[in-house]
Amino acid sequence: MDTPNKIYLTEEEIPKQWYNIRADMKVKPAPLISPATHKPLTFEELTPVFCDELVRQELDDTTPYIDIPEEVLGFYKMYRPSPVMRAYRLEKELGTPAKIYYKFEGNNTSGSHKLNSAIAQAYYAKKQGLKGVTTETGAGQWGTALSMACAYVGLECKVFMVKCSYEQKIYRREVMRSYGANATSSPSTATKIGQKILAETPNTTGSLGCAISEAVEAAVTQEGYRYVLGSVLGQVLLHQSVIGLETKTALDKYGIKPDIIIGCTGGGSNFGGLIAPYVGEMLRGENFYRLIAVEPTSCPSFTRGKYKYDFCDTGMITPLAKMYTLGSHFIPSPNHAGGLRYHGMSSILSQLYADGVIEAVAVEQKPVFESATLFARAEGILPAPESAHAVHSAVLEALACKDSGEAKTIVFGLSGTGYFDMTAYETFNNGTMDDHVPTDEELAVGFAGIPDVPEDI
Amino acid sequence: MDTPNKIYLTEEEIPKQWYNIRADMKVKPAPLISPATHKPLTFEELTPVFCDELVRQELDDTTPYIDIPEEVLGFYKMYRPSPVMRAYRLEKELGTPAKIYYKFEGNNTSGSHKLNSAIAQAYYAKKQGLKGVTTETGAGQWGTALSMACAYVGLECKVFMVKCSYEQKIYRREVMRSYGANATSSPSTATKIGQKILAETPNTTGSLGCAISEAVEAAVTQEGYRYVLGSVLGQVLLHQSVIGLETKTALDKYGIKPDIIIGCTGGGSNFGGLIAPYVGEMLRGENFYRLIAVEPTSCPSFTRGKYKYDFCDTGMITPLAKMYTLGSHFIPSPNHAGGLRYHGMSSILSQLYADGVIEAVAVEQKPVFESATLFARAEGILPAPESAHAVHSAVLEALACKDSGEAKTIVFGLSGTGYFDMTAYETFNNGTMDDHVPTDEELAVGFAGIPDVPEDI
Numbered sequence: 001m002d003t004p005n006k007i008y009l010t011e012e013e014i015p016k017q018w019y020n021i022r023a024d025m026k027v028k029p030a031p032l033i034s035p036a037t038h039k040p041l042t043f044e045e046l047t048p049v050f051c052d053e054l055v056r057q058e059l060d061d062t063t064p065y066i067d068i069p070e071e072v073l074g075f076y077k078m079y080r081p082s083p084v085m086r087a088y089r090l091e092k093e094l095g096t097p098a099k100i101y102y103k104f105e106g107n108n109t110s111g112s113h114k115l116n117s118a119i120a121q122a123y124y125a126k127k128q129g130l131k132g133v134t135t136e137t138g139a140g141q142w143g144t145a146l147s148m149a150c151a152y153v154g155l156e157c158k159v160f161m162v163k164c165s166y167e168q169k170i171y172r173r174e175v176m177r178s179y180g181a182n183a184t185s186s187p188s189t190a191t192k193i194g195q196k197i198l199a200e201t202p203n204t205t206g207s208l209g210c211a212i213s214e215a216v217e218a219a220v221t222q223e224g225y226r227y228v229l230g231s232v233l234g235q236v237l238l239h240q241s242v243i244g245l246e247t248k249t250a251l252d253k254y255g256i257k258p259d260i261i262i263g264c265t266g267g268g269s270n271f272g273g274l275i276a277p278y279v280g281e282m283l284r285g286e287n288f289y290r291l292i293a294v295e296p297t298s299c300p301s302f303t304r305g306k307y308k309y310d311f312c313d314t315g316m317i318t319p320l321a322k323m324y325t326l327g328s329h330f331i332p333s334p335n336h337a338g339g340l341r342y343h344g345m346s347s348i349l350s351q352l353y354a355d356g357v358i359e360a361v362a363v364e365q366k367p368v369f370e371s372a373t374l375f376a377r378a379e380g381i382l383p384a385p386e387s388a389h390a391v392h393s394a395v396l397e398a399l400a401c402k403d404s405g406e407a408k409t410i411v412f413g414l415s416g417t418g419y420f421d422m423t424a425y426e427t428f429n430n431g432t433m434d435d436h437v438p439t440d441e442e443l444a445v446g447f448a449g450i451p452d453v454p455e456d457i
Numbered sequence: 458m459d460t461p462n463k464i465y466l467t468e469e470e471i472p473k474q475w476y477n478i479r480a481d482m483k484v485k486p487a488p489l490i491s492p493a494t495h496k497p498l499t500f501e502e503l504t505p506v507f508c509d510e511l512v513r514q515e516l517d518d519t520t521p522y523i524d525i526p527e528e529v530l531g532f533y534k535m536y537r538p539s540p541v542m543r544a545y546r547l548e549k550e551l552g553t554p555a556k557i558y559y560k561f562e563g564n565n566t567s568g569s570h571k572l573n574s575a576i577a578q579a580y581y582a583k584k585q586g587l588k589g590v591t592t593e594t595g596a597g598q599w600g601t602a603l604s605m606a607c608a609y610v611g612l613e614c615k616v617f618m619v620k621c622s623y624e625q626k627i628y629r630r631e632v633m634r635s636y637g638a639n640a641t642s643s644p645s646t647a648t649k650i651g652q653k654i655l656a657e658t659p660n661t662t663g664s665l666g667c668a669i670s671e672a673v674e675a676a677v678t679q680e681g682y683r684y685v686l687g688s689v690l691g692q693v694l695l696h697q698s699v700i701g702l703e704t705k706t707a708l709d710k711y712g713i714k715p716d717i718i719i720g721c722t723g724g725g726s727n728f729g730g731l732i733a734p735y736v737g738e739m740l741r742g743e744n745f746y747r748l749i750a751v752e753p754t755s756c757p758s759f760t761r762g763k764y765k766y767d768f769c770d771t772g773m774i775t776p777l778a779k780m781y782t783l784g785s786h787f788i789p790s791p792n793h794a795g796g797l798r799y800h801g802m803s804s805i806l807s808q809l810y811a812d813g814v815i816e817a818v819a820v821e822q823k824p825v826f827e828s829a830t831l832f833a834r835a836e837g838i839l840p841a842p843e844s845a846h847a848v849h850s851a852v853l854e855a856l857a858c859k860d861s862g863e864a865k866t867i868v869f870g871l872s873g874t875g876y877f878d879m880t881a882y883e884t885f886n887n888g889t890m891d892d893h894v895p896t897d898e899e900l901a902v903g904f905a906g907i908p909d910v911p912e913d914i
Binding site: 109170177178179373377379417422423 | 467532627631834883
């Protein structure tokens with residue numbers, strides 16, 4: 001049967017439960033530990049920072065399926081199910097025998113998949129009777145998504161936005177303001193850690209790690225506030241599993257089994273969500289897929305990082321997470337994929353990578369934008385710079401199929417649109433885009449900041 | 458049966474034919490006439506400016522259904538069918554017994570309904586063996602859409618963009634460039650008419666009428682080029698009927714009969730497309746609907762204009778069209794709904810308005826943005842400033858239902874998203890948004906420029 005251009009599920013087919021990858025992992029991801037005692041953090045230790053229910057989800061590595069609350073499902077129905085698209089025109093343009101599909105998460109005002117976890121986190125915060133939440137945002141996708149979710153449930157929202165994004169992406173800032181959120185350029189003078197970082201490096205372009213420090217400080221020092229995070233954590237990958245579950249339901253309807261599944265990775269929420277049910281099958285020994293995480297060469301946590309316990313933030317006030325990391329002090333060059341500039345990687349994906357379940361590749365910015373433009377002209381959707389990394393990797397795999405004559409089925413995650421990232425496209429259109437691949441010496445500076453934690457923790 | 462949040466049709470349910478309102482009009486819209494002879498323009502006279510097939514469609518006021526070419530249908534399948542959404546959350550927020558639906562045309566990179574006609578026009582131009590097309594754009598929606606369509610069929614694209622939009626909307630400009638189009642601020646020095654207008658009014662913020670003059674001049678003075686237009690013309694309303702046809706198919710599935718249908722009007726393509734099958738039923742005496750065109754008070758062609766033959770452009774080089782007009786020299790205040798700043802109105806809609814088939818209202822900019830923000834927070838989609846006029850009118854009608862206790866069914870056209878219009882939202886968020894309602898004296902200046910054409914033409 002010929003697949004349509006867009007496979008849409010009905011609203012009734014939106015999954016009623018999220019899937020928790022950890023339940024099927026034989027080697028569980030390492031737990032968050034205290035920087036002081038090196039002991040796993042308990043519910044009581046985590047709840048001053050995070051909402052109670054989200055801590056429960058964070059600590060749960062055994063329950064495979066967790067019910068999606070009715071209210072969250074109601075919100076999902078505003079913009080979900082999202083379509084699985086067949087890239088017929090891109091295939092033709094590339095002249096490849098490969099069949100290319102993409103799960104498109106950009107059809108909402110936040111323009112990305114981030115809304116899937118934002119509404120869940122805002123819902124639990126509201127249910128707990130909190131007054132507001134704080135967070136950080138890199139590209140602005142998470143901040144926008146959280147603003148929308150908070151406006152919906154009626155919660156205050158304070159967003160620390162990485163300085164280079166804050167300055168590049170004024171449109172994103174205004175979307176957040178339109179949804180009633182408060183957006184601050186990070187590092188800022190609003191927090192002690194921000195003041196300290198500004199004193200030490202007044203010309204910094206900021207980083208996600210630094211913005212996290214500020215958001216956590218702002219949460220724990222204000223009554224009725226908690227901190228929420230848009231990626232990296234197990235709870236976020238849990239919520240984002242809705243992407244993969246929908247993808248699998250849609251493809252299964254047409255009897256389509258992917259050979260290769262590709263997603264871009266910053267903290268890992270998009271890729272982790274997309275592959276969720278497929279990696280579950282692999283972990284249970286039922287099936288095999290090539291699962292490829294794509295990161296920028298400017299911030300190569302998987303491909304050049306160390307698998308170590310490290311701080312999640314620059315200010316070193318968060319718990320330690322075991323992950324592929326470039327060191328919490330590593331500041332990548334100010335490239336245009338703001339969402340992929342995080343120094344570390346989801347503990348779940350890190351363990352899967354260490355175990356050889358998933359692969360990773362790093363790609364450079366300019367060819368990424370070449371593929372983005374090719375894709376936009378063929379398929380009519382202008383990708384986010386982050387998502388364009390997955391587009392580029394899919395193009396390379398499709399061209400490899402052209403060389404080998406294999407008609408592989410490639411599925412990638414188009415996690416968002418680039419409508420708020422036109423400054424990046426302007427640089428590309430003007431021919432002035434460059435990239436900086438860190439030298440071994442530059443990486444060594446970041447690695448030196450990784451704390452010394454015994455291997456047997 | 459409860460309607461879902463989103464009614465999606467299958468790709469097979471995309472209409473195979475466009476509907477031509479004119480075929481069912483007893484009083485046909487007045488034909489385009491020559492400014493010199495006051496005689497209706499012939500195929501031979503129009504084809505130096507427009508593509509042959511589009512001229513045929515422009516002159517055809519008798520054929521009710523016209524086949525959509527296979528290639529155009531193929532392109533439609535990239536982003537159509539577009540959903541009809543039930544505004545459950547907005548209804549709740551307003552506390553209205555009314556049922557509110559909206560047809561959402563913003564799920565594509567151009568961010569609006571304009572793509573529906575852009576691909577048709579680009580297809581016919583390419584089929585005729587042309588080298589390129591020229592056009593004007595106000596808000597930038599049409600220019601973006603045409604760029605996408607031209608990139609797809611392989612046609613050069615030159616866009617004259619109204620100066621105030623060109624300066625406000627740099628992101629739109631970069632989308633056009635990403636799709637390979639050439640965008641010029643209008644008035645420009647690239648044309649004789651642009652040079653003349655700049656000499657006379659060097660500080661002008663531009664107007665659609667002026668940009669049209671430039672685009673037409675650029676088309677007729679270049680080999681292998683034709684001019685294309687994103688609104689006003691009969692051919693454009695024909696292509697846009699796909700909006701209304703899909704809307705009706707979707708609503709009919711659930712047995713939903715609208716009481717009121719609302720759309721914003723600049724040149725009339727969105728509203729004319731949305732109401733097409735419904736106005737057809739009215740013209741054939743089969744049904745009755747309240748059909749409401751919404752325009753800005755700053756550019757009130759329906760509500761304060763004169764129904765006269767007038768030039769379609771400021772430079773007075775186009776044919777004369779009979780329409781509700783403020784005069785081709787009228788320059789509205791630089792408000793943020795760039796797409797609604799045209800001095801005239803579709804001849805089809807003008808005749809329907811003169812005959813009392815459709816209604817019109819004018820609304821002010823600030824309450825429009827208040828409704829836009831309310832809608833964005835409730836429904837998760839940030840509307841284009843143009844579309845926000847329809848949102849506002851729908852909100853007012855829903856509040857009237859609350860007062861009267863009537864559970865009317867209101868359908869409005871959400872013609873596009875505001876993602877590229879965040880400068881407008883920034884002004885609103887900063888509390889510095891104002892509006893200018895033209896005085897009778899200001900309108901009189903525009904009316905004085907309307908040519909003297911005998912009534913019996």
